[in-house]
Amino acid sequence: MTSTPIADLWPTLPGADTRPEAAYRLLQAAVESFAERGFHATTTRDIATAAGMSPAALYIHYQSKAALLAEISQAGHAATLALVRAAAAGGGGPAERMRRLVEQFTTWHARARTVGRVVNYELHALPEDAYAVVAALRLDIEREVSALIEEGVTAGAFQVSEVRTAARAVTSLGIDVSRWYTDRSTEAPEELGRRYGELVLRMLGARV
Amino acid sequence: MTSTPIADLWPTLPGADTRPEAAYRLLQAAVESFAERGFHATTTRDIATAAGMSPAALYIHYQSKAALLAEISQAGHAATLALVRAAAAGGGGPAERMRRLVEQFTTWHARARTVGRVVNYELHALPEDAYAVVAALRLDIEREVSALIEEGVTAGAFQVSEVRTAARAVTSLGIDVSRWYTDRSTEAPEELGRRYGELVLRMLGARV
DNA sequence: TTGCTGACTAAGCGCTTGCTCAGCATGGTG
DNA sequence: CACCATGCTGAGCAAGCGCTTAGTCAGCAA
Known part of the structure; x- marks a missing residue:
């Protein structure tokens, strides 16, 4: 389950159904980055790039890092x-x-x-x-x-x-x-x- | 021993005797900061200030953070x-x-x-x-x-x-x-x- | 066609970061 | 006295940070 680390807990997320797929990809990229490098060593550019977006797109789906x-x-x-x-x-x-x-x-x-x-x-x-x-x-x-x-x-x-x-x-x-x-x-x-x-x-x- | 967290292991440090006291203070400040906030969230200014010095002084005693x-x-x-x-x-x-x-x-x-x-x-x-x-x-x-x-x-x-x-x-x-x-x-x-x-x-x- | 919305990007702002450097005070040595 | 090594500071640089802004574009309703 390393490829989809949050697959198990995704259904428990509030609003999982209605949320756009991009938000899911960001969440997944964040989990992997935070786990590997730690929160502070992870940049918003890391997360966005791994999710296939520009850094600004992150802020459409989440208020902050x-x-x-x-x-x-x-x-x-x-x-x-x-x-x-x-x-x-x-x-x-x-x-x-x-x-x-x-x-x-x-x-x-x-x-x-x-x-x-x-x-x-x-x-x-x-x-x-x-x-x-x-x-x-x-x-x-x-x-x-x-x-x-x-x-x-x-x-x-x-x-x-x-x-x-x-x-x-x-x-x-x-x-x-x-x-x-x-x-x-x-x-x-x-x-x-x-x-x-x-x-x-x-x-x-x-x-x- | 929270006040001197590295007191126990200080004697095991190489060159502990000859090292100036300022180096010891920096080490101690670094331990406390790294433990509390993590390495990446700790700034060289945090460490130096806690050791009672300017950021530049850190680099006299250690090559880098x-x-x-x-x-x-x-x-x-x-x-x-x-x-x-x-x-x-x-x-x-x-x-x-x-x-x-x-x-x-x-x-x-x-x-x-x-x-x-x-x-x-x-x-x-x-x-x-x-x-x-x-x-x-x-x-x-x-x-x-x-x-x-x-x-x-x-x-x-x-x-x-x-x-x-x-x-x-x-x-x-x-x-x-x-x-x-x-x-x-x-x-x-x-x-x-x-x-x-x-x-x-x-x-x-x-x-x- | 028109007007609007949601998802997105390119550019970049203001700030903080790790680290450098010229210069200053101090104290031991000739 | 002069000399210099040592320990340190104030100022600041280049790079990178989180986040914002202005604007593009596809899709949809009327």
């Missing part, structure tokens, strides 16, 4: 939260749901690593109001994981001394995948997800 | 590798050494998070030759962890199906600490290190 980043970041976070919620809310006991959560969380960060890098490592470049929205979403993700661990501990399925630290470790493992995973990685995203699911369950002291 | 980054990155990686090697080479069985390694690796990434952020998240801004040096150091760190896990598996101290994946997870957990740890974190670096040591040993299937 920062607005592009905000849109990517918010959509990416919303998609991640949705994924986490779906996995945590599905059937099964705490261990089964946690395995599913970690598998999907990890797989997403490996497959959508391009979006993942922008989402996780360009937060500091967000305008203040966009950052506030995104920070709330990140908190929700963290809370979802914490709640599931808490539930597992209460049910006797997990053995964890510090729930918050454990939750941090779980999300941290997944997020960092988007940093180190590359095209050259030999493990497929799903395979990595399965292995990480196993490791996390052991980490949480789940009875296997 | 990128040379500052290279120096920070190389020193930081060298210090980390030394820490990992020392922990892995100390006394005790695989489990004891792994616990020590994770404790110190984690503690370092929490306490020296300012340097850690530059070291781990500004790699893309490094000039090619400096990147090559740093990449080699990173590979050495990864290898050191892999070797210890391998040894533990052979000795029957660990139960791990994929050594490389497990090694990735261990280093990944530590590195990501420098991303999320803040002044407001309630856990002290050493406390976090102890907890992470515990989690990792469980993850590796160590007999506890």
Whole structure:
């Protein structure tokens, strides 16, 4: 999915249907540039050229370079939260749901690593109001994981001394995948997800 | 140690004794700026002003802005590798050494998070030759962890199906600490290190 | 035909960037 | 004293930045 890094999260974007195709191309070019070079090292000329337009065309579809980043970041976070919620809310006991959560969380960060890098490592470049929205979403993700661990501990399925630290470790493992995973990685995203699911369950002291 | 983020690694810098104090101040200002805003969003005026000098003074002590980054990155990686090697080479069985390694690796990434952020998240801004040096150091760190896990598996101290994946997870957990740890974190670096040591040993299937 | 709209471009504005350079103060050395 | 190396500054240059402006053009409704 490297060729279309935002294909997965495109449907979650507001107004995705009505938006002209050029806006989509700009968004895609922005994701790739921001992920590879970082927000500040990316120029509006980079983005526009990659989308096959002149720099001025960018401003017809987006208010600013920062607005592009905000849109990517918010959509990416919303998609991640949705994924986490779906996995945590599905059937099964705490261990089964946690395995599913970690598998999907990890797989997403490996497959959508391009979006993942922008989402996780360009937060500091967000305008203040966009950052506030995104920070709330990140908190929700963290809370979802914490709640599931808490539930597992209460049910006797997990053995964890510090729930918050454990939750941090779980999300941290997944997020960092988007940093180190590359095209050259030999493990497929799903395979990595399965292995990480196993490791996390052991980490949480789940009875296997 | 936020006030003197490079105090720990300063002695490891080449020519630290002979270097004028102004060079030290510039280095420190650069670490703080790069960590907070990123390399590209940091201006030479930012660095020089924070060090109490005019922008021109920077170029008496360093060839370029990128040379500052290279120096920070190389020193930081060298210090980390030394820490990992020392922990892995100390006394005790695989489990004891792994616990020590994770404790110190984690503690370092929490306490020296300012340097850690530059070291781990500004790699893309490094000039090619400096990147090559740093990449080699990173590979050495990864290898050191892999070797210890391998040894533990052979000795029957660990139960791990994929050594490389497990090694990735261990280093990944530590590195990501420098991303999320803040002044407001309630856990002290050493406390976090102890907890992470515990989690990792469980993850590796160590007999506890 | 006329009038209007939305998507786009060529040109470029005002500003900031990394970096340079001539010159100045200081302090050790003959 | 003269001499000079060292550390630094004020002024500023060339390049590149985000973004704007004036205007082109295809498509469409009346």
